[in-house]
Amino acid sequence: MLEAPIISTHTRVHEIAEPYWDEAYDVIVIGAGFAGLTAAIEASNSGASVVVLEKMRAPGGNSIISDGGIAAAGTPMQQRLGIEDSPQLMYADMLRAGLGINHPDLVWEVAFRSAEVFQWSVDYLGVQYLDRLDQFGGHSVARCFTAVEVSGATIIRRQMEKLRDLGVEIRLQTSLQGFVRDTDGRVTGVRVQEDFEPSHPEVEGDRLLQARMAVVLATGGFGGDVRFRSVQDPRLTADIDTTNKTSATAEALIEALRINAMPVHLSHIQLGPWSSPDEKGFGVGPRFADYVVFQYGMAVNPDTGRRFVNELADRKTLADAILAVGKPCIGIADAHAVAQSGWNIERGLEKKVVREFDELSQLASHYGIPADALQVTLERFNRCIEEQADPDYAKPVIAEAAPLSHPPYYAMRLWPKVHFTMGGIQIDVRGRVIDLNGKTIAGLYAAGEVTGGVHGACRLGSCAITECLVFGRIAGRNAAAEPA
DSSP states (O other): OOOOOEEEETOOEEEEEOOSEEEEEEEEEOSSSSSHHEEEHHHHHHTTTEEEEEESSSSSSGGGGOOEEOSSSHHHHHHHOOOOOHHHHHHHHHHHTTTOOHHHHHHHHHHHHHHHHHHHHHHSSSOOOOOOOOOOOOSSSSSEEEEEGGHHHHHHHHHHHHHHHHTOOOSSEEEEEEEEEEEOOOEEEEEEEEOTTTTOTTTEEEEEEEEEEEEEEOOOTTTTTTHHHHHHHHHHHOOOOSSTTOOSSSHHHHHHHHHOOOOEEEEEEEETTTTTTTSSSSOSSSHHHIIIIIISSHHHHHTTOOSSSSSSSSSHHHHHHHHHHHHHHEEEHHHHHHHHTTTTOOOHHTTTSSEEESSHHHHHHHHHHHHHHHHHHHHHHHHHHHTTTTTOOOOOOOTTOOOOOOEEEEEEEEEEEOEOOOEEBBBTTEEEEBBBTTTTEEEEEOGGGBHHHHHOOOOOOHHHHHHHHHHHHHHHHHHHTOOO
């Protein structure tokens, strides 16, 4: 006879339930994004019976709409290209961007295992990446790989195929309603609502699923949850758009907090500085801004025609600088920059998020920028490129960069959108969830954006997928090692 479990309810009352379960598995994974699917793969390969629960009608979450970029330090491609990199350098970059409030042990785990997990995605999952490396803002060197099709869906598809081969069930429209614990406080299962519809969350039909070994929470961030995010940062009301899916909400995080999981950095919410107010959601503009403008071009204040920031700074620095201007700023590149970047910007042009101009004066007129001031700014920027030094904003000059003197010119309006939540629940290096007393919550692991501490005040681009795969593997393996 199983011991009567304790159920965490929305009224925060702990009820003693009848000692029965509707179903039982060794490991239950909540969430079907990068972290959750990775955890399920590792738990299954460790010999556990596994089920993945996903509240939406399809797997993938925010992971599937990402650009599929993964940062890895000390890879064979870097060595082949003569790029000197190491886990220590990546670790230092992440701490610097995070303003030093990152949890160092978690950061080291991500940096140290970054090359290994990248290679795992290639060799084991079969993910294909573009034959290129990029240096995004805040990174000291080029270490960012991009999946083919420039989409997280490329990785998700390979994970789904692997789980099908392993015989792991992914149960859709199944929403976490609470954790079930025994009288010692150990998480022994979950209460879920099946046939879940976000528009009708009141539908009844709760079931109790037993986790004989452990539960892995991998439900992502809360960037799409206006109510929750605006409590953490009152500036982030519904007036601020987000790159997230509307399903990126906080209810699973809240359930973890109900059982005393330690919250970490909840108010540190990242805004994507490469977004455009001329399209909703993530859109197509970020590819032009992040891969072309920030690396090879410049951003200017439309009122003054002058630069105002290091375009290759980290996301927080860039977003804060744009917000300080108080209106959308203008990112500018030329034909050579587009060609050198290797990215196709046709979709941006078709949607008129990116604009093309034969002359710089036309660009200035279209955006209401003082033409003479913009010309002076361009000339000074071009001298910086030629002299391989930027005394004004210390922007690193990428080796392939050239002066912006090859019309046509291309431009885009820049205005930040809510993109990533650095905060979540605390975990240790084994992926175990930590409670308010600094002790582990037995039977509960977590990975990915639902956790906090890795990125501190600001996440570097392409480090999220690295984190999800690293801690997904760790959490899955260790969950499957728990005694049944």
